[in-house]
Amino acid sequence: MLKPLYDNVVLKRKEVEKKTASGIILTDTSKNTPSIGEIVAVGNGKLVEDKLVPLTVKVGDTVVYKEYATTTVKYENEEYLILCESDILAIIE
Amino acid sequence: MLKPLYDNVVLKRKEVEKKTASGIILTDTSKNTPSIGEIVAVGNGKLVEDKLVPLTVKVGDTVVYKEYATTTVKYENEEYLILCESDILAIIE
Amino acid sequence: MLKPLYDNVVLKRKEVEKKTASGIILTDTSKNTPSIGEIVAVGNGKLVEDKLVPLTVKVGDTVVYKEYATTTVKYENEEYLILCESDILAIIE
Amino acid sequence: MLKPLYDNVVLKRKEVEKKTASGIILTDTSKNTPSIGEIVAVGNGKLVEDKLVPLTVKVGDTVVYKEYATTTVKYENEEYLILCESDILAIIE
Amino acid sequence: MLKPLYDNVVLKRKEVEKKTASGIILTDTSKNTPSIGEIVAVGNGKLVEDKLVPLTVKVGDTVVYKEYATTTVKYENEEYLILCESDILAIIE
Amino acid sequence: MLKPLYDNVVLKRKEVEKKTASGIILTDTSKNTPSIGEIVAVGNGKLVEDKLVPLTVKVGDTVVYKEYATTTVKYENEEYLILCESDILAIIE
Amino acid sequence: MLKPLYDNVVLKRKEVEKKTASGIILTDTSKNTPSIGEIVAVGNGKLVEDKLVPLTVKVGDTVVYKEYATTTVKYENEEYLILCESDILAIIE
Numbered sequence: 001m002l003k004p005l006y007d008n009v010v011l012k013r014k015e016v017e018k019k020t021a022s023g024i025i026l027t028d029t030s031k032n033t034p035s036i037g038e039i040v041a042v043g044n045g046k047l048v049e050d051k052l053v054p055l056t057v058k059v060g061d062t063v064v065y066k067e068y069a070t071t072t073v074k075y076e077n078e079e080y081l082i083l084c085e086s087d088i089l090a091i092i093e
Numbered sequence: 094m095l096k097p098l099y100d101n102v103v104l105k106r107k108e109v110e111k112k113t114a115s116g117i118i119l120t121d122t123s124k125n126t127p128s129i130g131e132i133v134a135v136g137n138g139k140l141v142e143d144k145l146v147p148l149t150v151k152v153g154d155t156v157v158y159k160e161y162a163t164t165t166v167k168y169e170n171e172e173y174l175i176l177c178e179s180d181i182l183a184i185i186e
Numbered sequence: 187m188l189k190p191l192y193d194n195v196v197l198k199r200k201e202v203e204k205k206t207a208s209g210i211i212l213t214d215t216s217k218n219t220p221s222i223g224e225i226v227a228v229g230n231g232k233l234v235e236d237k238l239v240p241l242t243v244k245v246g247d248t249v250v251y252k253e254y255a256t257t258t259v260k261y262e263n264e265e266y267l268i269l270c271e272s273d274i275l276a277i278i279e
Numbered sequence: 280m281l282k283p284l285y286d287n288v289v290l291k292r293k294e295v296e297k298k299t300a301s302g303i304i305l306t307d308t309s310k311n312t313p314s315i316g317e318i319v320a321v322g323n324g325k326l327v328e329d330k331l332v333p334l335t336v337k338v339g340d341t342v343v344y345k346e347y348a349t350t351t352v353k354y355e356n357e358e359y360l361i362l363c364e365s366d367i368l369a370i371i372e
Numbered sequence: 373m374l375k376p377l378y379d380n381v382v383l384k385r386k387e388v389e390k391k392t393a394s395g396i397i398l399t400d401t402s403k404n405t406p407s408i409g410e411i412v413a414v415g416n417g418k419l420v421e422d423k424l425v426p427l428t429v430k431v432g433d434t435v436v437y438k439e440y441a442t443t444t445v446k447y448e449n450e451e452y453l454i455l456c457e458s459d460i461l462a463i464i465e
Numbered sequence: 466m467l468k469p470l471y472d473n474v475v476l477k478r479k480e481v482e483k484k485t486a487s488g489i490i491l492t493d494t495s496k497n498t499p500s501i502g503e504i505v506a507v508g509n510g511k512l513v514e515d516k517l518v519p520l521t522v523k524v525g526d527t528v529v530y531k532e533y534a535t536t537t538v539k540y541e542n543e544e545y546l547i548l549c550e551s552d553i554l555a556i557i558e
Numbered sequence: 559m560l561k562p563l564y565d566n567v568v569l570k571r572k573e574v575e576k577k578t579a580s581g582i583i584l585t586d587t588s589k590n591t592p593s594i595g596e597i598v599a600v601g602n603g604k605l606v607e608d609k610l611v612p613l614t615v616k617v618g619d620t621v622v623y624k625e626y627a628t629t630t631v632k633y634e635n636e637e638y639l640i641l642c643e644s645d646i647l648a649i650i651e
Binding site: 313325327328330332335336343345364365367368369370371372 | 468473506509538540547
């Protein structure tokens with residue numbers, strides 16, 4: 001199991017059907033290309049001075065995140081992304 | 094539904110009639126091209142040390158914002174923008 | 187009405203007679219070209235940690251400001267500038 | 280009257296006789312060219328968190344300052360400089 | 373023995389079998405090439421203001437870290453890496 | 466008299482005999498060329514939030530400092546340097 | 559004697575036998591070339607807000623440090639390095 005540190009989270013990238021009417025289609029208007037993933041693990045909290053502030057996102061959340069700052073890790077034949085919570089823009093509910 | 098994180102907000106871009114006398118016309122004098130949008134969702138608050146400070150803007154506000162730092166997301170056939178509240182300059186009342 | 191956020195202010199640029207003896211003439215000696223404007227709206231305060239600190243400038247003040255960081259907005263046939271209070275150098279009394 | 284904001288001050292540049300034996304002669308050894316001026320107005324204080332910390336310099340002080348970060352303003356036929364107190368290096372007593 | 377300072381840790385790089393089905397395979401999608409190592413020593417804590425905040429990682433943890441910011445030290449015929457805890461992304465459990 | 470502001474100090478450069486056996490010889494191994502001077506005036510303290518923290522160096526101290534960030538001022542036929550205390554590396558006792 | 563200020567330390571570089579089996583051999587994998595030295599003097603503490611936080615390293619410690627940010631000073635025919643404690647990676651015990 002991958003256990004992220006501090007305000008890092010582990011995501012599983014979601015395949016986005018680019019043409020489905022009711023789906024989400026992401027278009028980049030700036031340098032940040034957003035993507036969609038499901039959170040599979042969250043860190044122990046953001047270190048602010050000497051306190052750990054729990055993250056807002058939870059395991060199971062589907063989120064829109066900025067692709068550019070992620071690190072890809074293949075673990076037991078699955079591909080995961082590790083990124084900082086501040087690179088997550090929104091939760092899809 | 095798109096639920097933005099922290100001090101992010103979700104906007105719906107407003108069409109601005111560039112030539113209407115009583116409307117708002119935006120002209121860029123610097124590198125920041127301002128645009129107008131309506132807020133459809135606001136984040137859970139700006140994280141300042143270990144507190145969440147609620148945002149000033151509310152759902153339904155029409156705002157002038159800086160275009161350059163937004164991320165476009167298409168969701169259920171509608172196009173939305175996600176941006177940080179600090180890139181919003183003013184509310185139009 | 188344009189209601190600026192946080193430490194932003196809305197200005198109306200003032201025409202400066204460049205050659206009037208008793209007027210103000212602005213000369214740029216550096217990259218910052220200063221200009222003169224009248225404040226028509228002020229934000230709800232600068233966010234410092236979790237407090238809103240009221241601005242020093244008030245509606246009606248004539249101020250010297252740095253031109254380069256402003257955003258121009260045309261609203262009901264009038265042109266306004268939105269800028270941050272920290273780009274205002276002085277009040278002319 | 281020019282009333283500077285926060286930690287800005289208004290200066291009147293002093294003519295420095297470059298060759299007078301007892302005078303001050305400024306030589307730039309780095310990119311900062313120092314100059315001499317007299318303070319004619321000081322701001323209402325440096326904003327530190329939510330407090331205004333009074334400036335150290337006072338009206339009438341003759342100071343050595345870094346030229347590069349000043350803004351020149353001509354007001355009632357006199358030329359003034361506006362700069363931040365942190366660009367003042369020393370008071371000449 | 374190498375005793376790291378503050379929030380530095382000493383790692384021993386782990387050989388990763390790039391093709392084993394159940395192993396971890398690391399692929400770089402960005403400029404950060406992640407790697408795997410075992411922690412052999414941790415610093416006395418991150419200095420936050422005047423307090424030392426203990427690290428989250430412990431001796432014996434297998435971690436995913438960003439390769440680019442490490443310093444290699446050969447000590448008694450073994451090669452070690454010294455890096456800051458903030459360059460560790462996750463613990464593998 | 467030159468009275469430096471805040472954490473600035475005024476120095477008088479010391480001639481260093483480059484070849485004297487018991488003297489100090491300074492060699493630059495990086496971009497910072499260190500030099501030696503005697504402190505002739507110290508500022509009223511470093512402004513930290515709203516407090517003035519007194520400097521560590523005192524008038525009369527001989528110090529090693531980084532040359533690159535100094536400003537040279539000629540005053541009553543003597544040449545002085547003004548620099549920030551953080552550019553002083555050590556006191557020679 | 560060289561008495562470093564704040565979080566600076568004075569080191570004496572150690573000759574490292576590059577080929578001795580039980581010695582330490584340093585290899586640079588990044589831009590930081592680490593080196594080994596013995597601490598001969600430590601500063602009066604790191605200034606954090608208005609407090610001096612004592613350093614972790616002590617006189618006599620042998621340390622691994624980053625070469626690139628040091629200043630070389632020759633004093634009474636000995637060559638010393640002055641560097642900030644944050645550029646020290648580990649103590650060798």
